[in-house]
Amino acid sequence: MFIFAANDTDWKMSSGKKQLLTSIDDPADLRQLTTDQLPQVCKELRQFIIDAVSENPGHFASSLGVVELTVALHYAYQTPYDLLVWDVGHQAYGHKILTGRREKFHTNRKLGGISGFPTREESIYDTFGVGHSSTSISAALGMAIASQRQKEDRKVVAVIGDGALSAGLAFEGMNNAGAQNADLLVVLNDNRMSIDPNVGALKEYLLDITTSPTYNKIKNDIWNWLGIISKVAPKTRLLAQQVEHALKTSLFQHSNLFESLNFRYFGPVDGHDVIYLTQLFNDLQNIKGPKLLHVVTKKGKGFQRAEMDATLFHAPPGQFDKTSGKIFIIHKEKDSPVKYQEVFGQTMIELAEQNPAIVAITPAMPTGSRLSLMAEKFPDRTFDVGIAEQHAVTFAAGMATRGLLPYCTIYSTFLQRAMDQVIHDVAIQNLPVIFCIDRGGLVGHDGSTHHGVFDMAYLRSIPNMTVTAPMDEVELRNLLYTAQKNISGPFAIRYPRSLGVISKWKQPFREIPAGTARIISDGTDLAILSIGHPGNDVRDAAQKLSLAGYSILHYDMRFVKPLDEKVLQRVGKNFRHVITVEDGVISGGFGSAVMEFFNDHHYTVNVTRLGIPDQFIRHGKPDELHRLCGFDSRGIYDTALQILLHEVKHPSGEEIY
Numbered sequence: 001m002f003i004f005a006a007n008d009t010d011w012k013m014s015s016g017k018k019q020l021l022t023s024i025d026d027p028a029d030l031r032q033l034t035t036d037q038l039p040q041v042c043k044e045l046r047q048f049i050i051d052a053v054s055e056n057p058g059h060f061a062s063s064l065g066v067v068e069l070t071v072a073l074h075y076a077y078q079t080p081y082d083l084l085v086w087d088v089g090h091q092a093y094g095h096k097i098l099t100g101r102r103e104k105f106h107t108n109r110k111l112g113g114i115s116g117f118p119t120r121e122e123s124i125y126d127t128f129g130v131g132h133s134s135t136s137i138s139a140a141l142g143m144a145i146a147s148q149r150q151k152e153d154r155k156v157v158a159v160i161g162d163g164a165l166s167a168g169l170a171f172e173g174m175n176n177a178g179a180q181n182a183d184l185l186v187v188l189n190d191n192r193m194s195i196d197p198n199v200g201a202l203k204e205y206l207l208d209i210t211t212s213p214t215y216n217k218i219k220n221d222i223w224n225w226l227g228i229i230s231k232v233a234p235k236t237r238l239l240a241q242q243v244e245h246a247l248k249t250s251l252f253q254h255s256n257l258f259e260s261l262n263f264r265y266f267g268p269v270d271g272h273d274v275i276y277l278t279q280l281f282n283d284l285q286n287i288k289g290p291k292l293l294h295v296v297t298k299k300g301k302g303f304q305r306a307e308m309d310a311t312l313f314h315a316p317p318g319q320f321d322k323t324s325g326k327i328f329i330i331h332k333e334k335d336s337p338v339k340y341q342e343v344f345g346q347t348m349i350e351l352a353e354q355n356p357a358i359v360a361i362t363p364a365m366p367t368g369s370r371l372s373l374m375a376e377k378f379p380d381r382t383f384d385v386g387i388a389e390q391h392a393v394t395f396a397a398g399m400a401t402r403g404l405l406p407y408c409t410i411y412s413t414f415l416q417r418a419m420d421q422v423i424h425d426v427a428i429q430n431l432p433v434i435f436c437i438d439r440g441g442l443v444g445h446d447g448s449t450h451h452g453v454f455d456m457a458y459l460r461s462i463p464n465m466t467v468t469a470p471m472d473e474v475e476l477r478n479l480l481y482t483a484q485k486n487i488s489g490p491f492a493i494r495y496p497r498s499l500g501v502i503s504k505w506k507q508p509f510r511e512i513p514a515g516t517a518r519i520i521s522d523g524t525d526l527a528i529l530s531i532g533h534p535g536n537d538v539r540d541a542a543q544k545l546s547l548a549g550y551s552i553l554h555y556d557m558r559f560v561k562p563l564d565e566k567v568l569q570r571v572g573k574n575f576r577h578v579i580t581v582e583d584g585v586i587s588g589g590f591g592s593a594v595m596e597f598f599n600d601h602h603y604t605v606n607v608t609r610l611g612i613p614d615q616f617i618r619h620g621k622p623d624e625l626h627r628l629c630g631f632d633s634r635g636i637y638d639t640a641l642q643i644l645l646h647e648v649k650h651p652s653g654e655e656i657y
Contacts, residue, residue, distance in 0.1 A: 021045055026100050027074040027125075038075060038274045042067050046302045048102070049093050054322035058109050058116050058445070061300035061313040063093035065191050066159070068274040069295060070094035073157060073187075076281035080124045082155040083143050087136030087164050089117035090314070091189065099125035109445035111620030116446060131449020132417065133164040133387050137173030137186055144182040155185070155285055162190045163364065166386035177290045178262030185284055186263070186292045189271065191299040191310075258292045267294025272301060311367055337500040340533075343473040344436065344495070345370030346506070347480050348407065349377050355484055359399060361385060362409045363392040369409045369438050389414050393421035393433070400431040405484050409436040412452020412494060413443075422490070423462055430464045432487040436480070440469065440494035440532065441583035442612070442626065447619030453612045455494050456531070457588040460561040464489040466514060467560040469532030473505035475558065481509040496533045496583065498622065515562035523551035526640055526647075527571045530581040531557050531590045534631055538581050541636040550644050560590050563597060572603030577643050579608045581631050586611040608639060 020037060021044040024030050033041065046067045053060045071094070073084060079099075086092045096114065097105055100123065107113025118126035128139045140158035147154040164170060165188060177184055258265040264287065269280065277295070284291055299314075300306025305325025306313035313325075320327040352358045352374060364387045366372040375382040385392045389410055396406035410418070415437055426433045440452045459467045466489065470476040476495055483491040520535065521542050530538045535556045542552040553575070555567055571578055578598075580591035591609030598605045610631040617625055626632040630639065 019044060021048060021097075021102070024098060025102070027079050027098060030071070030074055030098060033075075035075075035275050035278055038071055038278065042071050042274050045071065045094050045097060048097060048105075050303055050322050052105050052108070053093075053316070054320050056106060056108060056110070057316050057318060057320075059090040059093065059315050061303075061306040061310045062090040062161075062191075064303055064306060065297045065299040065301045066091045066189060066271070067094050067301065068272045068277060069159070069187070069189065069297065070098065072274050072277035072281055073159070074098055076278050076285070077155055077157065080127075083127045083140070083147075083157070084125070085128050085136045085140040085143070085156070085158045086118050086130050087158060087160040088133040089130040091159070091161070092118050092130075095125070096123075099123055109447070109619050111618075111624050113619075115619060117449060129449070131446070132414070134160070134167035134170040136160045136164075137170055137177060137184075140184055140186075141173055141177045141180065141182055144177075144184045145180060148182065156183070157185045157187060159187045159189060162188060162192060163387055166364075167388055168390060174258075174261050174263065174290075181262070181289050183288050184290050186290070188267075188292055188294045189297055190268065190294060191297045261290075263290045263292045265292050265294065267292075268296045269293065271295035271297035335503040337473070337503050337505070339497070339499055340473060340476060340495045341368070341370040341438065341497070343476055343500060343505055344409075344438070344480070345373035347477045348374045350509075351480060351484065352378050352381060355405065357403060357405045358407060358484060359383065359404050360407045360409060361392050361396050361399075363387055363389045363414065365409070365411060365414075365438070368411070369436075371409050389418040390421050393418040394425045396433045397421070397425040397429065397431050400426075400433050401429075405432060405434065405487070407434045407436050407480075407483075409438060411439040411450075412437045412441075412455045413439065413450045416454060416458075419458060422459075422465075426490050427462045427464045430489040433490050434480075434483045434487070435490065435492040437492055437494035439497045441496045441534075442617060442622050442629070443497050444622040444625065445619050448616040451612075451617055452494070453584050453617070455492070456560050456582065456584040456590055457592075459492050460590075460593060461588070462490075465561060466491045467494075468492065468558055469494045469560065470558070471530070471533060471535035471556045473500035473502050474507050475512075475556075476500075477505065477507070478510050478512050479558075482512045482514075485511050494532070498533065501536050512558065515559050515564050517555045517557045517559070517564040517567045520554040520556050521546075521552055523553040524574075525551045526577060526579070526644055527553040527555070527575040528579045528581065528636070528640065529555050529557055529567075529571070529594060531560055532583060534581045534583050534626075537626075537631065537633040538636055540633040541640060544633075544637055545640055545644070548641075550640075552640070557590070560593060563593060565597070568594065568597050569601070572598050572601060572605055575605060577606045577608070577647060579610060579636070579640060579643070581636060582609075582611040583626075583631070584611055585614070587614050608643065610636060610639060 017040065020041050046064060049063055086095060101114055104114050109116040115122055117131045119129055120126055130136065136158035137160060140156045144156040147156065160170060256265050284293065298307060299310040316327055318327050318329045348360060359381045360371055360374050361383045362369055362371045363385050366375055366384050371382060385395060392408055392410065396408040399406045437455055440455060443450050443452065456467060459465055468479050470479050479493045483493060520539055528538050528542065538554055542554045545552050557564060580594050582590040584590065586609040589611060591607065591611060595607045612629055623632060627635060
């Protein structure tokens, strides 16, 4: 590959050199060093990330790939006065370490520790919360306009990956920025990856730029010549711009995409040459208006296993050996339960074999969702549309109009970005799009930006929508099967990111009639209604309550919409108190739907709702977060016992838990 670069900065730190990273508590300390010392800082920073993430897993390969870029940005710009916006945040570990969080980094993504993403409440250097992709350009433009209106000479830089650039929001931001003529620098970090390899025409366009030997050789020669001349005669800067523009236009078959949006395009440049990047950032600060610097990096740079398998090492699934890269995963017994995602992926293959109308769509999540299994078997029926959730939904709607049965597979937190399309393009037209909503509930270490807790509440408010959540893997299979049987409108199935509970889950398919619950245990003292995977904790709590002498009725409701009205009528007639349990927000969620039914049908029932309270839940292990929210097995037991001790006379009232 030919890239616009200065010289080779592969560098070996000789023994005995004084450690530099330990003396850097903020970027001001970094800027006290000479540029010749920056390669050593990069080497130490990269090793620090390797050491830390090998013991405390998190987002790995992305941060390794931008070590030099991170150091150069904080060295050349006067952060925090100058504003740096990261996108998505997977790549921001080096940024966190250089901005006062080195000593706390061992708490990354742990309960009570620092966030895995830039967070405004955590540091003045985190200028914008960036858990979802493609927001950096719009946010940075807003900051640049604000600084302009306030007559501040702040520089604003947005760092966006080529995967994140595939989302519509990024282009909306660029389009507006070009029209505003704001003083903004967009750094395009091009590693040809998001989590999985990038897809789409933009990927090919960027590849054309980075691999054109003619363009890069001539550009290097002319850039270096004009750089020398402009230092002697500054007025030649205009000539440099004119020659560069002519070069870009003449060497490509079509005009430069970024230039057409009124962005000055620079690059591609070597993203691992920290000294050259520093010089370039200093030069770019003297050029006003919207600019885009195209930086080519290697995801996982400096760690061989991560370079070879950037998808696996995007966020390693466990601790790993920091020398060999071997991941330490606890091997499960042969017949132990697997993750819901594995069940989904294998089930989709079975369904696709039976029904040729089935197609599958995902916005850049084939590996995480395990839709990659279907892509291997049916590549012409599986579509990865890139980081473009809105497009994914409307694309599915278009397919549905012509007789196909699209299974649109999206993480719950990302489906929020396409709510308008779910309503306007699918539900209003009552199209048979099947939404497979992965990562429903509290996902854990990624925190509030990634928890999938709002889906049941907003989906149940949409006319024509069927909303379901399986309690176990067999129910997931049956709901996936049911969704394509006589479907007349949109059908949503949401399931968690967790291990299932049934080892022999591959059972014959069984259609589940819409709006039907199933009884898990019968009883007369208290009724508990659950939706989804938390039903397993309810079952555990109910068994312990039974040992204490209480009789618990437990229904796995399966459907948030339509509700099983026969079951609710039975409960409303026979119980004074009901507990509802869900791993979604209780404001407007499943429990609210149950309360609405009782109110509308004039049942006098006290309903205690357990679920996500009206606040954003931070990061931690899922079981820790469930306990904090009060709907783990112990929390359900304690809540039920308090009610029972007040309402049911019992000889012992002994606590069994």
